[in-house]
Amino acid sequence: MIELRGKAVADAHKAILQEKVAAVGDSVITMAVLLVGEDHGAHMYATFMEKTAKNFGYGFVLKQLPETATQDEVVAALQELNNDAAVHGILPLMPMPKHIDTEALIDMLDPKKDIDGLTTYNIGLVTAGKGGFAPCTAKACMAILNHYDIPVEGKHVVVIGRSQVIGKPVALMTLGAHGTVTMCHSRTPDLAEQVKRGDIVIAAAGRAHMITADMIKPGAVVIDVGINELEGKTVGDVDYEAVKDIASAITPVPGGVGSVTTTMMLEAVYEAYHA
Numbered sequence: 001m002i003e004l005r006g007k008a009v010a011d012a013h014k015a016i017l018q019e020k021v022a023a024v025g026d027s028v029i030t031m032a033v034l035l036v037g038e039d040h041g042a043h044m045y046a047t048f049m050e051k052t053a054k055n056f057g058y059g060f061v062l063k064q065l066p067e068t069a070t071q072d073e074v075v076a077a078l079q080e081l082n083n084d085a086a087v088h089g090i091l092p093l094m095p096m097p098k099h100i101d102t103e104a105l106i107d108m109l110d111p112k113k114d115i116d117g118l119t120t121y122n123i124g125l126v127t128a129g130k131g132g133f134a135p136c137t138a139k140a141c142m143a144i145l146n147h148y149d150i151p152v153e154g155k156h157v158v159v160i161g162r163s164q165v166i167g168k169p170v171a172l173m174t175l176g177a178h179g180t181v182t183m184c185h186s187r188t189p190d191l192a193e194q195v196k197r198g199d200i201v202i203a204a205a206g207r208a209h210m211i212t213a214d215m216i217k218p219g220a221v222v223i224d225v226g227i228n229e230l231e232g233k234t235v236g237d238v239d240y241e242a243v244k245d246i247a248s249a250i251t252p253v254p255g256g257v258g259s260v261t262t263t264m265m266l267e268a269v270y271e272a273y274h275a
Ligand SMILES: Nc1nc(=O)c2c([nH]1)NC[C@@H]1CN(c3ccc(C(=O)N[C@@H](CCC(=O)O)C(=O)O)cc3)C=[N+]21
Pocket: 006, 041, 042, 043, 044, 045, 048, 049, 091, 092, 093, 094, 095, 116, 136, 137, 165, 227, 234, 253, 254, 255, 256, 257, 258, 259, 261, 262
C-alpha cells in the first residue's frame, strides 16, 4: 500500500510557484477568507490557509463573522472585499450557518476574485472546459493522482458526494481525464455495490468513516476528501485503518487532500493577481 501523502505534492507545486511570487515581492499578492459561524472544517481550513499564505509571502485578510451574523452583515463583508483593490482573491468558506442564503451571497462574489470557483460564471467555464477558476479541493485530488502517476484513463472512478465544491467538479475533471465516472450520494440505494466497482474511489460525502473495507475493491486507489470530527480527532470519510490493507494507495487524513488544497489555493490567488 502506498500512502499518498499530500506534502510531497504540495512541495512540488510550491517550488514552481515560489519563484514567480518572489518576482512580485513580499505581501503584495493578497487573499481574503470569509469565515461565518462555527463549522469545524471551515475553521480548520481558515487556520491552515492563513499559515500557508503568510509563510508563502502572501498578504492575508481574515473576515470573521459570528454564527448570529445576518445576511446583510455577511453581504456587506463580501462587498468590502470585492471593492478592495488590494485583495486579489476571496475564499468564502462553506458551510455557513443555515440561516444564511449562500447562493445569493455567492452571486455577489466578483468572478475575477472567485479563487475557489464558486460562482455560476466560473462553474460554467469549468463545465464547458473553457478555463475559469475550479474548486481547489477538486484540483487537489487531480494533483495527487498526477503527482503519483496514477492514470485515470480507462479506470472506473466512483465519486461519493455531489457537492458543488467537490463532488460535481471532481467528477467532471476525472471525466475530462477519460475516466468512466459514477456519482454516488445520500440517495444511492446500493452504495456498497457501486463503490466496490471503483478502481479509483473519491470519498467526499462528509460523514466520518462511512466508507468501510467491505466496500473497496482490492487494489483500488482511495482519495479521502472528508474532514470530520470524531471523538475529538479529525478523521476522513474513509475508515483508514481498515481500508489501508485492501487499497493499493490511499490518502491519509490529515496530511492528504487538505494539505494540497491550500497549495491549489496559492496557485489560484496568483492567477487572480495576474488576471
Ligand atoms: N469554499 C470552500 N472550499 C473548501 O475547499 C472548503 C470549504 N469551503 N470549507 C471547509 C472545507 C474544509 N477544507 C479544508 C482544507 C484544507 C485543510 C488542511 O489544510 N488540512 C491539513 C492540516 C491538518 C492538520 O494538520 O491538522 C491536512 O489535511 O493535512 C483542512 C480543511 C476545505 N474546505
